[in-house]
Structures are given as structure tokens and as C-alpha cells.
Amino acid sequence: EKGGYEHFMLKEINEQPRSIADCMRGRLDSRAGRLILGGLRDYMNKFQNADRIIITACGTSWHAGLVAEYLFEEFARVPVEVEYASEFRYRNPVINSRDFVIAISQSGETADTLAAIELAKQKGATIFGVCNVVGSSIARSTHAGSYTHAGPEIGVASTKAFTAQISVLSMMALMLGYQRGTLPESKYMELLSELEAIPAKVEKALKLNEQIERIAAQYKDARNFLYLGRGYNFPVALEGALKLKEISYIHAEGYPAAEMKHGPIALIDEEMPVVFIATQDSSYEKVVSNIQEVKARKGKIIAVVTEGDQSVKKMADHVIEIPRAHEAFVPLISVVPLQQLSYHIAVMRGCNVDQPRNLAKSVTVE
Numbered sequence: 493e494k495g496g497y498e499h500f501m502l503k504e505i506n507e508q509p510r511s512i513a514d515c516m517r518g519r520l521d522s523r524a525g526r527l528i529l530g531g532l533r534d535y536m537n538k539f540q541n542a543d544r545i546i547i548t549a550c551g552t553s554w555h556a557g558l559v560a561e562y563l564f565e566e567f568a569r570v571p572v573e574v575e576y577a578s579e580f581r582y583r584n585p586v587i588n589s590r591d592f593v594i595a596i597s598q599s600g601e602t603a604d605t606l607a608a609i610e611l612a613k614q615k616g617a618t619i620f621g622v623c624n625v626v627g628s629s630i631a632r633s634t635h636a637g638s639y640t641h642a643g644p645e646i647g648v649a650s651t652k653a654f655t656a657q658i659s660v661l662s663m664m665a666l667m668l669g670y671q672r673g674t675l676p677e678s679k680y681m682e683l684l685s686e687l688e689a690i691p692a693k694v695e696k697a698l699k700l701n702e703q704i705e706r707i708a709a710q711y712k713d714a715r716n717f718l719y720l721g722r723g724y725n726f727p728v729a730l731e732g733a734l735k736l737k738e739i740s741y742i743h744a745e746g747y748p749a750a751e752m753k754h755g756p757i758a759l760i761d762e763e764m765p766v767v768f769i770a771t772q773d774s775s776y777e778k779v780v781s782n783i784q785e786v787k788a789r790k791g792k793i794i795a796v797v798t799e800g801d802q803s804v805k806k807m808a809d810h811v812i813e814i815p816r817a818h819e820a821f822v823p824l825i826s827v828v829p830l831q832q833l834s835y836h837i838a839v840m841r842g843c844n845v846d847q848p849r850n851l852a853k854s855v856t857v858e
């Protein structure tokens with residue numbers, strides 16, 4: 493059942509080229525210039541005319557929501573709010589019938605997310621679900637939705653569900669941008685093929701596994717880790733840190749790289765591994781100066797970079813080179829080495845990777 497892998501988590505990490513492709517199959521065809529999400533058909537009007545998009549979720553799904561905030565704002569120019577379901581539901585939030593709420597959940601059973609949906613529904617908003625488990629409670633309680641089609645995810649640490657969620661949300665953002673006229677046709681067409689090219693790039697990124705295993709061996713005894721990224725890679729930093737915490741029990745924090753100097757920089761010394769996601773995108777130069785700040789304080793630098801990058805190599809202790817992609821879709825690739833890093837560290841520390849202590853696959857209590 494683990495398909496020859498030692499753990500479900502590793503199997504699921506490696507399934508990503510296929511699960512992302514499965515998620516886009518029948519929906520996206522760049523050559524035909526076609527993008528269809530069946531679940532959106534009856535709600536396209538609401539979606540297109542929404543004053544605001546509110547995304548609600550927990551954990552990794554909330555991180556996917558943060559990536560979507562960047563996508564929707566960049567491509568469709570709609571204001572987006574991303575809310576932890578547990579906070580949203582108890583805050584008496586301002587919601588009305590012109591809001592379009594997207595609830596993201598792998599299991600479709602998360603109690604807080606379900607309650608947030610009920611609340612938004614009462615206030616007259618349209619609720620759209622992005623779920624993996626077919627027929628789950630959240631899938632049934634939303635007005636409409638699109639499944640992620642990632643297949644069953646058994647490992648408690650979410651991996652392939654995350655990339656499938658981002659795939660669905662990317663398709664939604666492109667569709668919305670095109671319909672609202674904020675994405676010109678030529679740009680839209682180009683982005684469709686960029687997105688379609690992602691599974692092959694993820695396949696290539698997976699080949700870094702052995703290099704990452706060696707890095708893991710070097711840092712498995714660290715007591716803390718910092719993960720830093722900016723722009724589209726900021727949520728990836730949060731996700732990398734969460735993966736490490738939950739399966740290896742090493743304390744890790746994810747931060748937007750520029751926030752480091754407002755506090756966490758005090759933690760940096762020669763014992764502190766800092767994982768940077770420093771791909772060549774619009775925040776690259778800024779991230780490079782953040783790397784220099786860590787270097788000056790003798791932190792150990794592990795950097796995920798775009799293949800061929802020369803500048804970061806001169807500063808970092810380790811560089812992990814991933815294929816170049818459009819910056820909006822880089823999270824689909826840059827998260828993969830972070831999943832592998834946490835996996836290997838957890839295995840080397842003798843942790844129960846698929847079923848970490850104190851955690852359940854779906855959190856059905858608040």
C-alpha cells in the first residue's frame with residue numbers, strides 16, 4: 493500500500509508530479525486555451541462580481557490560502573483576506589452577500605473550518621470549497637467547490653494535498669483574472685502553459701532527494717530552525733517550518749525574510765540553521781541582502797535557489813537548485829525540497845513520520 497516506500501509521507505511527496513497533473517487534467521489545456529472548473533460554472537457570476545474574497549482554513553491549508561492571496565490579488569486585482577478558521581468563527585466578522593468565501597481543507601472534516609463556513613453562510617456569503625476528500629462534510633456544506641483530486645493522503649503531514657490546493661487556486665485566479673479583464677489574453681495564455689509545465693519541474697526537483705538527505709544528516713540535531721522567504725515564497729517558509737515541527741519535533745519558525753530584523757535575528761548564531769527560499773523572482777535582491785545579514789551573524793545557510801544561480805552560492809553553506817518557473821507558481825516546486833528535508837530529519841531522529849505524536853489527520857474537535 494506504500495508502493496514500495498518506507499512511509500506514506502515519502503510516497504505522497506513523490507506522487508506530486510502526478511497528483512498536480514491529475515488536479516489539472518480535464519480542466520486546463522493550454523494549447524486549446526481552455527480552463528474549466530466545473531464547480532465554478534454556476535457561481536462564476538458571484539465570483540466575478542465579488543467585492544472581496546475571504547479564504548478560511550487551518551494549518552497547511554491556510555498556507556495554501558496565503559499563496560492564493562498573492563495569486564488573486566496579482567492576477568484578478570480583488571482584495572483578499574486569509575483567515576484562520578478558528579479566529580474567524582469567533583470574531584463576529586464583517587461578511588455580506590457580496591463576499592466570496594473559499595474554504596480549503598484536505599480532509600473536509602476540520603471542525604473550525606466547518607464552523608467558519610456555517611457562519612459565513614448565515615451572513616449570506618457564497619461559499620466555495622477546495623477539498624480533497626470527496627463527499628466530506630465541508631464538500632457537502634459549501635454551495636459549490638472544486639476537488640483537488642490528489643488521491644488519499646495518509647501521512648499526517650500534508651504534502652501532495654498542499655500542492656493540489658495551490659493548483660486549484662492558481663486555476664481559479666487565472667480564470668478570474670481573465671474574466672475580470674485584469675489579465676490580458678496573451679498573458680493569460682502564457683500563464684496557462686507555465687502552470688501546465690509545473691508537474692515536469694516538480695519531477696525534476698524530486699531528484700534532489702539524495703542531496704537533501706545529506707543536508708538533513710548534518711542538521712538533524714539542531715534545536716531550532718528558521719525558514720525565511722518573501723512574496724510567493726513567504727507562505728512556503730511557513731509551510732517548511734510547520735513540516736519540520738510536526739514530524740521531527742524540532743522547533744522551527746517561518747517568517748517573511750524582512751521581518752527577521754524585527755526580532756528573530758536575535759536568535760542567530762553559529763548553531764542556527766536558516767533555510768532561505770531565494771529563487772530568482774521580484775524579491776530576489778531583497779532576499780539576497782537578508783542572506784547577507786544572516787551570514788554576518790554566522791548562521792548556517794541552506795538556500796533553495798533557481799538552477800544556475802551564482803550569487804547565493806557564494807554566501808550559502810548549501811544551495812538546493814530547483815527548476816526555473818513563473819514566480820507565481822514557484823511555491824509548487826520550492827516546497828518540495830522542504831518536505832524532503834523535514835522527512836529525512838524526522839526519519840534520522842527516529843520519529844514516527846506518518847503519525848506524529850499528539851496529532852491526528854483530521855482535527856474534528858475545535
Ligand code: M6R
Pocket residue numbers: 550551552553596597598599600601602605648649650651734735738851853854855
Ligand atoms: O484537512 P484540513 O486541510 O482541513 O487540515 C488542516 C490542518 O489540520 C492540517 O493542514 C495540518 O496542519 C497538517 N497536519 C499539516 O501538515
